[in-house]
Amino acid sequence: MKIGSLISRLEEIAPPDLAEEFDDGRIGLIVKGAPEITKIATALDPTPYVIGRAIEEGAQMLVTHHTLIWEPVNSINEDLAHQLRLLLGGRISLYSMHTNYDNAQGGVNDVLARLIGLEGTECFYGGRAGKVPESTLEAFAAHVSMVLGCAAEYVGGNDTVVKRVALVAGSGFRLALEGARVNNIDVILSSELKHDVIRGRGKVSLVSAPHYYTEAPAMKVLAERLCEVVPAVFIDDPPKIRMVNAIERP
Amino acid sequence: MKIGSLISRLEEIAPPDLAEEFDDGRIGLIVKGAPEITKIATALDPTPYVIGRAIEEGAQMLVTHHTLIWEPVNSINEDLAHQLRLLLGGRISLYSMHTNYDNAQGGVNDVLARLIGLEGTECFYGGRAGKVPESTLEAFAAHVSMVLGCAAEYVGGNDTVVKRVALVAGSGFRLALEGARVNNIDVILSSELKHDVIRGRGKVSLVSAPHYYTEAPAMKVLAERLCEVVPAVFIDDPPKIRMVNAIERP
């Protein structure tokens, strides 16, 4: 399949004009490789491991959620040189879909909402809001941990009843907080919980899962959807975060 | 003691001109209460609990690391109204020392460095760098967890040898990362570890403790130092962050 046709399909899935303004230059075709695509790989980040695996898989295009170069550069540092050597050497294209895929119907936030089991889902401050069966905060956090397959942190009152949930895949607590406060949201689910958000949460409870686990599922779903037009494979590469607690007893 | 004399003492401990430029308007006397100080309270944040306790303790001044109003306001929302009602009603002054106390000799970063046992400490990109006895990354993370009294996350290779440490109290990974990479730092200790920092860490390992536990010790030390001039008490109010892990077996 021609790269142009494939890009048309990718733009249907994640229309570029859905991207936030700050994503100018950060979405679309970032590096252009061979013109004919017989296999495609998807992943959250273009890490050297991911690029290497994509080439081993025989892919001519890698689609990631996070782009190769966040802040625009005038020079090529060693990490970037390493990634470019792999990409240019392997003649593999890199295509990035970020906030356009976050916001798209069936995109990153919708995949997360489906995993969590949100009902009556609607758009909400860069993410989604909806309802879950009534539960305690502990139970809801345990449910999140289970369906995402990772540990989860949570903050909130002991008597919190969770019913109305807002979620933002990636780092979105601050984005959703003010809206959550005025819309009687019980809990926000997002990543990278910061101290000032905890202090400013008011009556809103917070559940935080690692950034990777809130977004990677949507890249896996993307590979499944692309299989309709070209063989596609999802490459999993979660960061290895370990935890130690010297003060906790079993 | 007159409030003016006390402020002179506070400015010796945390000289205002050490503050970062973005802290303009965020340090110094934020709310002015009674002119005569017989007791002082210190804390990390001016939460309603902290203000209430300070008044119960009979303090006429509360010194916090984080200020009352981060983004300047034209109006008074409900949380701020609640805090102001307590402060103005109790005629208690609020004084804030932020990056000036971070940067000061004997300030927030130095207190953290002392707790960790850093040797040959020097200033380093908004924090401190120094050496610790050679250890594995696991052992170093466990040590951090123990001396700070909290859980710690860490990311790094299995064969990492920790010797040269950079630390930044509060949220400072991004601040220190580039410097750490070019200065052969083995590990950065800070708070609020984000996905993009993990992806861009290169060979630098990362240990993350909750924001509160990296900074609150310095407010406790401040109370001890102020006791020389006026009775002082530290008020502890850590955020209650809980954790659940559905996929881990004992």
Add this chain to the structure above:
Amino acid sequence: MKIGSLISRLEEIAPPDLAEEFDDGRIGLIVKGAPEITKIATALDPTPYVIGRAIEEGAQMLVTHHTLIWEPVNSINEDLAHQLRLLLGGRISLYSMHTNYDNAQGGVNDVLARLIGLEGTECFYGGRAGKVPESTLEAFAAHVSMVLGCAAEYVGGNDTVVKRVALVAGSGFRLALEGARVNNIDVILSSELKHDVIRGRGKVSLVSAPHYYTEAPAMKVLAERLCEVVPAVFIDDPPKIRMVNAIERP
């Protein structure tokens, strides 16, 4: 009456989207007090006298034209602390309508135009323009002085014939001057006449009344209109400006 219903009524009178862009954050509910309103007070400025009188009158809401905090603040100076102590202590809401009420139909400029007796009134550079019965400049200035109940300054040629008038409540000479020059306006009526406006007036005459007297009438009218939904009182608090002229003989 619920505060929410009252605010809906206030937004009908002075729709927020009529406000100039620089008024962002300076209009609407500035401080929130008790939820149930049985009496309302209006005034030009939230001076301590005005707030005190509003509380004495038993009002739960004070509506002013000028807001409490013009430039956003990070700290609470003594004057503001005094005002907030009164407002928060009295549990009285403060609501501000500024350029939205200036621009609204029946708002500040329209009330002034009606007082002056403008006919064929239309919108004009932040104010209103229209016609008055033909008169000399002296006679028109005397008329202004009489209907507003204050002294008036004026600048213009001896043979000026006043017929077409532009007016801007508050400080608006500079705003209206260029438009007045190209639209054959005979005289501008506004406040706070500055030297550079006098020098740049070309053939346009100028009549200046104190800021307070051009805007306060509209706050009085507001109280009258609000009486339809809840008892309302206007609190008058003009600044005491005195005048001395050592060189003028009676």
Add this chain to the structure above:
Amino acid sequence: MKIGSLISRLEEIAPPDLAEEFDDGRIGLIVKGAPEITKIATALDPTPYVIGRAIEEGAQMLVTHHTLIWEPVNSINEDLAHQLRLLLGGRISLYSMHTNYDNAQGGVNDVLARLIGLEGTECFYGGRAGKVPESTLEAFAAHVSMVLGCAAEYVGGNDTVVKRVALVAGSGFRLALEGARVNNIDVILSSELKHDVIRGRGKVSLVSAPHYYTEAPAMKVLAERLCEVVPAVFIDDPPKIRMVNAIERP
């Protein structure tokens, strides 16, 4: 005398590097006429009347406090065309000294301070501060009116004792207010008193004289000083501001 030598003398009197930054482009030689100067004229503003009189006086240079073009222009409107036709036709130079003359020793503020009889004069927020013999506010305002030869407005408590005075020639209330509040100034003397300054004055009293009368004396003094090097004449052209008060009885 060569124009170059005269400019050197003018720059001694009002050194260009004393000008505020916003005066970039607004001071110095604005229009260049004949190279030989046998007579000079000074005035506050380059009005057509002033330019015409200067030419009649046989001057080759006109020195004004306010410049010809405040906001930079791309085109020449009718008023400016009229002034330029006079200047270019008369081959008369225009030289402007603004904030550099305000700030200079013996400049605009110092001339005003001497007229008022300030003692122990020192620089103060764009103007001067000093002491006057103790008096009531009414008496001080009458004194200002008499020595400047114009009406004066004033605002302040009935029991104000005037001793410490701050003055700013031209429009300077806002500039001096905060400093006056923290330095226990009794009264500020300046021009163009605005409503928000009155509301924010705290305990500071305010005396306001028309802009022209606070600055023109310094242009008269300038003519006297220049006579030492070349014949010089001051051209007086005060704006004609009249006053009417329908509510006051004799």
Add this chain to the structure above:
Amino acid sequence: MKIGSLISRLEEIAPPDLAEEFDDGRIGLIVKGAPEITKIATALDPTPYVIGRAIEEGAQMLVTHHTLIWEPVNSINEDLAHQLRLLLGGRISLYSMHTNYDNAQGGVNDVLARLIGLEGTECFYGGRAGKVPESTLEAFAAHVSMVLGCAAEYVGGNDTVVKRVALVAGSGFRLALEGARVNNIDVILSSELKHDVIRGRGKVSLVSAPHYYTEAPAMKVLAERLCEVVPAVFIDDPPKIRMVNAIERP
């Protein structure tokens, strides 16, 4: 004819709202002279020679493509004083049409396109694109040189076939380059060819003629069109650029 009616006609030819945003203040009536127009002159620049000739021709208005004052001024330097003395002394108006005439139908770019013989002309990145009879690059450059009456520089491969041409009157290579690359343009014709454009041209050839010769034809055409309403004359004043080449042999 009244100046107002003439300006209406000029605004039909070059509608002001077609101007680029950076032309704010640089188009329209720049200096206003006599109100009655019996003759008009057009030229590319308001040089002293051009203004002098326009007055000799008895014109009351001069229309130029480049305005009198590019960067807004606070003062009148000697060159500008010279031009203004001529304009104000001759009571001749100056009217400027710049990017509005560039972009207008039948305007600067269209006149150039017609001269070059472009077919199927359409708007293209601040200029026009279209087709010419297939030729070599050398032949196309010679054609440009001949029809414009000036030397031309060109850069491109020896085997370039010219068919699709983009042109921008004045200095427009950078403006058109990116668009030309993605739209398979064979050659860009414009002025003031810079080194970085040559280096970044990819496969696009470049032909450069002096700025004057790409734009002056449109001012000549303007004079012809205006003759329908008032006698009009074009004044030609090309810059005298000479060339020397020590290394070339005949």
Add this chain to the structure above:
Amino acid sequence: MKIGSLISRLEEIAPPDLAEEFDDGRIGLIVKGAPEITKIATALDPTPYVIGRAIEEGAQMLVTHHTLIWEPVNSINEDLAHQLRLLLGGRISLYSMHTNYDNAQGGVNDVLARLIGLEGTECFYGGRAGKVPESTLEAFAAHVSMVLGCAAEYVGGNDTVVKRVALVAGSGFRLALEGARVNNIDVILSSELKHDVIRGRGKVSLVSAPHYYTEAPAMKVLAERLCEVVPAVFIDDPPKIRMVNAIERP
């Protein structure tokens, strides 16, 4: 020789802190290749031809005046991909010295001044000024053409006597013009002469040589100087600009 030692030598020749502020990120090591340098190449631009030749020459580092990436990028277009493939594939470093080398003693401007034969050379608005033996403008332009080995354009009066010359390597007419006018410079030598500079030149004559020929000599000299520490070669790659003049007869 280690790359670090070589860079130290390059920084002696062109100290980074001499660079203009806009060159942030555009000078120094742009792409890092092999750590050991046995041969170095210099050139004006990193064109594919230049990179290819440098690799053929066995160089591990290429030093250019113009950098690889002018505006910072988030993605890699085809031209850049081509250059990076060559650089990364050849493991050759790219080092850029731009305005720091322009301004350095013995740098780009000094090399040009020496070629022209300037005497009493001093720094002058981004370039150099000095004297040449008195000549006509024609003769001076012919001299420039001869010593630089390229055609030259010139603009100026027939009776111009050239004695005081200002020169700016690269594109510097606008930079030097105002200074040249007030310092009685007879002629400016630079590149990329634009129409507005010709119109605003006053009495200053202008000689323009192609950008490449004013700067490339300094890169040749650089190769000669570097030979002292490591074998070095200059790679010449002038743009092929051709000229046609249909209206000139032999």
